[in-house]
Amino acid sequence: MLLNVQDLHTYYGQSHILQGVSLHIGEGEIVALLGPNGMGKTTTLRSIMGLTPPQSGSIVFRGEEIRGLSPFEIARRGVGYVPEDRGIFKSLTVLQNLLIPHLNKRRRQEWAGDLERILVLFPALRSRLSQIAGSLSGGEQQMLTTARGLIAGDHLLLLDEPTEGLAPTVVEDFVEALRRIKTQGFTVLLVEQNVNTAFETADRCYILEKGQVKVEGAIAEIKKKPEILHRYLGVPEENGSANSSL
Numbered sequence: 273m274l275l276n277v278q279d280l281h282t283y284y285g286q287s288h289i290l291q292g293v294s295l296h297i298g299e300g301e302i303v304a305l306l307g308p309n310g311m312g313k314t315t316t317l318r319s320i321m322g323l324t325p326p327q328s329g330s331i332v333f334r335g336e337e338i339r340g341l342s343p344f345e346i347a348r349r350g351v352g353y354v355p356e357d358r359g360i361f362k363s364l365t366v367l368q369n370l371l372i373p374h375l376n377k378r379r380r381q382e383w384a385g386d387l388e389r390i391l392v393l394f395p396a397l398r399s400r401l402s403q404i405a406g407s408l409s410g411g412e413q414q415m416l417t418t419a420r421g422l423i424a425g426d427h428l429l430l431l432d433e434p435t436e437g438l439a440p441t442v443v444e445d446f447v448e449a450l451r452r453i454k455t456q457g458f459t460v461l462l463v464e465q466n467v468n469t470a471f472e473t474a475d476r477c478y479i480l481e482k483g484q485v486k487v488e489g490a491i492a493e494i495k496k497k498p499e500i501l502h503r504y505l506g507v508p509e510e511n512g513s514a515n516s517s518l
Contacts (some may be wrong), residue, residue, distance in 0.1 A: 273332075274299045274459055275320070275428060280329035282312075282319045289315045290326065291483040297428070302450070302460045304474035304491075306467065306505060312483040313463040314356065317430045320461070321353045322346050334427065352425020356433040358417040362406030366397055369405050369416055373424035386426075390419045393452045396445075411442035415449060422458060432463045447472055467505055471495060479504045 275297040282290040290312050297303050305313045318324040322343040331339040338346050361369055391398045394415045421429050435443045450473040464470040471491050479487040501507035
């Protein structure tokens with residue numbers, strides 16, 4: 273088990289956001305966190321990363337309890353985090369953005385190998401290495417921040433709403449990138465509003481409602497349950513099957 277989260281309770285002030293969230297991720301899996309806005313998906317990622325520390329519960333990563341560690345300590349253990357707002361350094365070049373994670377790596381000589389591996393996953397960035405990151409399109413910026421997160425999170429990537437605001441054709445490109453990520457053995461915990469994107473790329477999913485896990489299971493099995501898709505994700509029930517909506 274790469275990551276095992278048990279009974280997380282996280283607050284924003286007096287608001288009890290996560291109310292006993294538990295989940296696990298195996299090596300090489302892509303696992304999706306699904307549910308409407310405000311259900312605790314982003315807070316789950318932030319809790320794991322130590323950005324919004326949970327009040328109670330357990331977060332075991334690679335056999336080590338990491339709840340209570342600072343975000344930079346968690347990052348140094350191989351967890352990357354890509355926030356919803358992307359957070360690239362717009363005044364730096366694409367290459368400089370990609371090299372930033374190596375500032376905290378012990379073996380900096382490995383950067384060339386990491387860079388080549390990332391450019392295979394995101395070939396569109398290869399011709400953009402000398403370009404100022406702020407001049408990239410929205411889709412290219414999302415690929416850049418995801419690529420940087422993969423370098424930092426060489427064991428686990430927490431990816432928050434990567435396709436939000438992207439044009440449909442760009443979403444298709446990003447889905448292909450996620451498929452390539454999967455074939456390379458990366459492990460990803462994905463928060464995604466687009467049900468199609470999540471179902472096309474993830475192995476399993478957890479559906480959150482009001483800070484609690486209501487449904488969990490393999491994507492192939494969840495797709496066969498239109499009542500669940502309709503109740504928790506708002507997918508219309510059509511002819512008793514979810515397939516036509518996905």
